[in-house]
Amino acid sequence: MTSAGRVAVLGAGAWGTAVAGVLAQNADVGLWCRRPELAAQIAATGENSRYLPGVGLSSRIAASSDVEVVLAGASLVVLAIPVQQLRSRLAGWCSQFPGVPVVNLAKGVETATGQFGTEVVHGVLDVPHVLALSGPNLAAEIARGQPAATVVAGSDERVAREVAAAFATPQFHAHAVTDVVGVDVAGAFKNVVALAVGMVEGAGLGANARAAVLTLGLSEMAALGGRLGARPETFLGLAGAGDLVATSTSTLSRNHRVGVALGQGLALTGAVDRAGGTAEGVATAPALLRRDPDLPFVRDVVAVLAGERSPVAAVSRLLSAA
Template sequence: MVSVSVMGAGSWGTTLAKVFSDAGNAVTLWARREELASTIRDSHENRDYLPGITLPESLQVTSSATEALEGAAIVVLAIPSQALRGNLAEWKETIPQDATLVSLAKGIEKGTHLRMSEVIAEVTEADPSRIAVLSGPNLAREIAEGQPAATVIACSDENRAKLVQAAVAAPYFRPYTNTDVVGTEIGGACKNVIALACGISHGYGLGENTNASLITRGLAEIARLGATLGADAKTFSGLAGMGDLVATCSSPLSRNRSFGERLGQGESLEKAREATNGQVAEGVISSQSIFDLATKLGVEMPITQAVYGVCHRDMKVTDMIVALMGRSKKAE
């Protein structure tokens, strides 16, 4: 048993807090709003993000970051990618010096084009060997319900990866380890953009052939970017690559796919945001930073470019489809 702090009480952070608790650890969940923390403590349910899911009575909940981080051996960072830097700056002095930091955020930081593990290392000054990344076909609701799922814990220090692996291994949650942090993060960030494309396609009324084509060619462009950044090609055929991509692109539980579907039906970004409780899908923001990074590196990512066009350049969905289908012919 280890002491685990989960920083962020959204659907995925709350789910991972439940998983770590079910695996036998002492877990504290941090919620930014005291109102939410109090509700979870009293009802053992996060009604804002996981209604209907009963949380373990052993789970401690607080709105004090200092209280949450005290004595933690594992600190799980369940914060949206573009908000991670600001939160880490507030917590830097409170995070235990030898804690293993586990990133759940899937994105590329705007402006800097840094991966989330790089943001963590830069802000906290932690050695990269202390930083792990958790990624895979992990739809929060299904895992919170106890449905079987697998995930990847990527860390350059295999012993730390194994520490997290042992701590998060619940009867319904099977973690694997690898050392390819770059590939795991690139797969996790880029799949949200491809899921948006699949959602747009579905909302527009296109079928499974289109969806399968987008997933397959999406994986190809993700792998191209990963290879340029030094990732292991095998990562993209595993849970953090193809596994995560298929789940996110295919399930109505995926916020990115559902958000894209609304765009495909002709809704504006603002209207789609209103329909999702004011939240913008991660892929909307990531499409710009990933497109900018790919352009900087000279990596061709046509699906990402098309999603970027729809989300940030007022491109019509019909024009997006024409642009993708009208590309020059070449060998696969």
């Protein structure tokens, strides 16, 4: 798996393309593109100019809009599809999936069911192992070869180690863990925290408020994880605090950018349009609240998203409740 065989990456957005570039250092990679014209452009230019302009792609990456072609001969499948689209995509492809490990990259909660990404995959696909990859992994930095670390979470430690080895490069350090629940919770929750931290910055409320909101978000994330059976140490590691800090403070994060726009007074539609792309936290926040109503931090973020409370009022409530 690590130096031979073939890996299929389904989804050619910025993150899927960046991960394909990492994997191509160890294996041949098939990259599925939703739009045939994007597949043709990548094949012709060696660049995904729509999502990662200026980043050259390895010749070991073969782009195609035919999922059967991409899956053929794969020893590992990586899903880079937003959580809200994951079930419908997989339902149409399930008969074509090989019986190999599947790694889910999407971070969020499915609106209709309240399920995390790996739960959705388990429910649709008949595959032996479903794993999750998560960490402070901003796609643009990884695509440029800047150093980063991540965790690969799987219930079978041996398989998690083998899959982590497939991702490991001198720049991208992949560590195997077994707390899938904790990684799922952290990956979903951090997007909601990034919205709130962005609101603080957009409203000009200062570094003290930003640090307090980030810390309160981490605390509620860990509490939810505990109720769901996750390990406490996960939330102090790469998938927890690491990913939370990166997503909540970087302008490369769409969730952060949406929060900033909300803090500056834009309505949700305008904030999402300005940020561009999918901001998973917008759908995840209300879905998390439906899954577990005992989430006051999330409740205040949802009130802002629904236009029921201003960002300033929401932050004030968060800090007073601390």
